[in-house]
Amino acid sequence: MSTAAAIPNATDWPAIRARFPIFENRTFMNSCSYGALSTDVMHSLHTYIDDRMEKGTDWAQWVERNENVRAGVARLIAAVPDEVAVTTSASQGINAIASAMDFNAERNKVVISDYAFPTNAQIWYAQQARGAEVVQIGERDGYIPPEAFAEVIDEKTRIVAVSQVCFRNGAKLDIPAITEIARQNGAYVLVDGYQSLGTVEFDVNEMGVDFLIGGFVKYLLGSAGVAFAYVRKDLVEKLVPTATGWFAQADIFAMDNTKYDPSPTARRFESGTPPVPNCYVAEAALRIIEEAGLAAIVGRIQELTTAIKDRAREAGYRFGMPDDPSKHAAMITLRSTDEHGLVAALEADRIVTSCRGGNLRVSPHFYNNFADIDALFDSLAKHRHLLA
C-alpha cells in the first residue's frame, strides 16, 4: 500500500511540491511532455512489485486496480464508469472508436484540424481505405476559430475529431462551440484531451462531446502505457468496434473463441490484457489530483501562466499560442530561432522544458512556484538571441 501522507490542505502548494522529488535538483516545467514523478506514484509502483514478489499472481487485486482507474477517470470527467474504457494509449482508444464508424456515402466526412496530435490525424487518414473523406482545417491569424469548423462541418460529416490543446503551440480550441456546430449537423465529436485533462475542468455532459480521449503521461502525472477513452452512454451499445480483443468481450473469462460478443459497456473499446503495473501508477496519480482538487489546480495554473505571460511580455518575447487566456491552457509557448538550442541551454541551467515546431514549450503544473518562473526568466535573459 502507498505510504505517502495525505495532502494536508488542498491549497498547501509547498506540501504538494515536496511530494515531487525532481524539484530537489531541477526546475521542472515540462509537464506537457512527461508529468513529474511523485513519491505517491513511486510507492504505488513498488506495491505492484511487492505484490508480485509475495503472491505471484493476484488477478482479483489487478482487476480492482483497473476498475479503480476506470472509476477515477469517470469522476475526473463527470462520466460514469461504464462509459470509460481503460486503454494502453490514446491511439488505441481512437482506433477502436474509428473502427466502429460507418463511412457510408451519405456520411463519410471526417473533420480534423492542424492542431491535431499526429495520432488523431493519422488514424483518420487511415480510414480513407474504409471510405472516409478527411478534411483538415488550418489556422487563420494564429488560431483556429469555431467559424473555420462551421465552414466545413455539414450533413455529410460523420465525426469531428480534435485535440483540445495543440501539442505544438498550446492553442486551445473552443470545444463547446465546435460541439454545437457538430450537433446541428448530426456529426459526432471526439476530443483528444491529452494536453488539457488535469489542467482544466472537463464535464463531458456540459461539453456535449461524444468521445473524450486522455492518458497519464502528462498532466495526469502517471506513466506511459495507460490511457482512456470515454464513450457517451447511448452510443456505447450502438457502436460496434472491429478493433477488439478478449478484454472487450461481454464475459472476458468465458474464453469463447467461437464468436465476437462485445461488452455492453465502454469496455467494448478495450482490447487485450490491461496495463496492470500502469494501473497502480494511474490510481495513485488520480488520487493526487483529487486530493489537490481540480478547481484549485485550475486556479493555481492560471496564476502561474499569467505570471509567465506577464514576464514574457515585459521581456518582449513572442508567444506561439494566442495570449487570450480562454485560448490556451497550461502550456505557454515562446517563439524561438533555435528551439532545440534553447531547450539545451535551459537544461544547462537545470531548467527542464521542451520544444516543437519553432516553439519553446513551458508547461507548469500545480507543483511549480514563482521561484521556478524567476529561474526560467533569468536563464531566458541569458539566451535572448535564441528567442524570436
Ligand SMILES: Cc1ncc(COP(=O)(O)O)c(C=O)c1O
Ligand atoms: C494531444 C496528444 N494526444 C495524444 C498523445 C499520445 O498518444 P498515445 O497515447 O497514443 O501515444 C499525446 C502525447 O504526446 C498528445 O500530446
